[in-house]
Amino acid sequence: MPTVLVVNSGSSSIKYQLIDPGSGERLASGLIERIGQGTARSSHRHDGSTSERNVSAADHTEAFGEIVRSFEAAGSPLLELGVAAVGHRVVQGGADFVGPTVIDDAVAQRIVDLSELAPLHNPAHAQAIDAARQLLPDVPHIAVFDTAFHQTLPADAYTYAVDPDVAAQYGVRRYGFHGTSHQVVSQRAADLLKRPVAELRQIVLHLGNGASACAIDGGLSVDTSMGLTPLEGLVMGSRSGDIDPGAILHLLRSGMDADDVDALLNQRSGLRGLSGSVDMRDVQQSAADGDERAALALRIYGRRIRHYLGAYLVELGGADTIVFTAGVGENVAAVRADVCRDLEWFGIRLDPERNASRASEARLISADDSRVAVLVVPTDEEAEIARQAGEVVAR
Numbered sequence: 003m004p005t006v007l008v009v010n011s012g013s014s015s016i017k018y019q020l021i022d023p024g025s026g027e028r029l030a031s032g033l034i035e036r037i038g039q040g041t042a043r044s045s046h047r048h049d050g051s052t053s054e055r056n057v058s059a060a061d062h063t064e065a066f067g068e069i070v071r072s073f074e075a076a077g078s079p080l081l082e083l084g085v086a087a088v089g090h091r092v093v094q095g096g097a098d099f100v101g102p103t104v105i106d107d108a109v110a111q112r113i114v115d116l117s118e119l120a121p122l123h124n125p126a127h128a129q130a131i132d133a134a135r136q137l138l139p140d141v142p143h144i145a146v147f148d149t150a151f152h153q154t155l156p157a158d159a160y161t162y163a164v165d166p167d168v169a170a171q172y173g174v175r176r177y178g179f180h181g182t183s184h185q186v187v188s189q190r191a192a193d194l195l196k197r198p199v200a201e202l203r204q205i206v207l208h209l210g211n212g213a214s215a216c217a218i219d220g221g222l223s224v225d226t227s228m229g230l231t232p233l234e235g236l237v238m239g240s241r242s243g244d245i246d247p248g249a250i251l252h253l254l255r256s257g258m259d260a261d262d263v264d265a266l267l268n269q270r271s272g273l274r275g276l277s278g279s280v281d282m283r284d285v286q287q288s289a290a291d292g293d294e295r296a297a298l299a300l301r302i303y304g305r306r307i308r309h310y311l312g313a314y315l316v317e318l319g320g321a322d323t324i325v326f327t328a329g330v331g332e333n334v335a336a337v338r339a340d341v342c343r344d345l346e347w348f349g350i351r352l353d354p355e356r357n358a359s360r361a362s363e364a365r366l367i368s369a370d371d372s373r374v375a376v377l378v379v380p381t382d383e384e385a386e387i388a389r390q391a392g393e394v395v396a397r
């Protein structure tokens with residue numbers, strides 16, 4: 003049975019799964035977390051059992067080596083599992099990559115070159131891709147880009163209002179990210195409602211460490227909150243999201259340099275900057291304990307999501323679905339309740355009991371008389387990457 007190894011590397015983690023793209027069956031899965039932060043943690047699941055261990059992984063090259071070791075320790079070395087292809091999540095594909103792409107040396111180099119436009123992500127992808135290509139040189143490696151789904155943005159959504167010559171010279175435009183997630187989640191929302199995706203106007207809120215909103219009309223992305231880089235838009239774990247560009251100029255003229263501002267906005271902002279903690283669970287706990295900074299962080303977080311929700315309701319001329327996904331969207335009922343409060347005028351009304359349910363599968367959380375169906379749909383970037391990689395291999 004041909005299987006696809008899916009490698010989803012983030013800035014400090016690698017999630018991986020071995021998937022049969024035909025049936026969607028998961029044969030093994032795992033995660034290396036806290037890469038480059040002292041002791042990393044590995045969790046590997048195979049044949050119904052999970053093994054966890056501390057590992058040393060200073061970067062994504064070493065982390066990939068630990069994944070290989072986990073398969074060996076479980077008694078099923080990767081090289082003996084009949085891996086027919088490797089699918090890699092790549093966040094930034096720029097203008098070059100509009101669909102899943104077989105990685106050769108030139109493509110691998112281009113992914114490195116695009117690092118400036120996804121500094122937390124592309125360098126990590128590049129290391130994992132190199133390591134995987136060395137281990138499995140004889141199978142196709144396929145890059146599936148976060149940016150690809152947003153190729154359908156109309157010009158008035160992807161163009162910033164700056165001098166077009168300068169924008170063209172420096173490649174400044176909106177690309178949008180989390181596209182693989184927005185795509186699979188909007189399709190599964192349509193499946194849950196038993197309606198063709200082509201008939202639906204959807205707003206997907208991907209609220210993870212990184213977070214973005216997407217307006218989807220008939221299955222096509224028509225607007226999204228992330229921009230040239232994954233920094234624009236919503237408040238995130240450690241990223242600011244929207245900020246007056248004038249504030250950046252002010253900081254630069256006040257003595258910070260570009261690297262200082264980069265670190266400020268990408269790593270010391272968002273929930274972490276506002277409350278001291280990057281993890282939504284800790285922010286909620288602090289707020290419940292009476293920490294006013296944490297309470298304010300939550301209000302800013304919710305207000306920004308509502309800002310985009312309102313914008314996309316208008317852009318789409320109304321919506322059939324609002325879909326919550328990713329770590330926060332799937333797990334935090336209080337955030338969903340905050341986002342959807344007082345929107346009856348728009349036909350949006352949550353059912354508090356459905357919203358509070360801790361079920362892990364895709365589900366409806368709006369009331370029966372809500373004109374807009376509000377859903378929680380677990381994201382599954384890995385299944386979508388396996389599907390797209392499988393299609394490329396079959397061609």
Ligand SMILES: Nc1ncnc2c1ncn2[C@@H]1O[C@H](COP(=O)(O)OP(=O)(O)O)[C@@H](O)[C@H]1O
Binds near residue numbers: 211239283329333
């Ligand atoms: N059970 C939970 N309760 C509250 N927050 C959660 C829960 N599970 C995950 N999260 C939040 O989700 C975030 C991570 O989301 P995830 O989609 O895994 O992000 P990423 O893939 O970008 O690393 C964490 O920062 C955490 O705040």
Ligand SMILES: CC(=O)OP(=O)(O)O
Binds near residue numbers: 093179180212213232
């Ligand atoms: C694009 C992006 O922000 O990805 P992640 O949420 O995995 O950090």
Ligand SMILES: [Mg+2]
Binds near residue numbers: 210211328
């Ligand atoms: Mg993610």
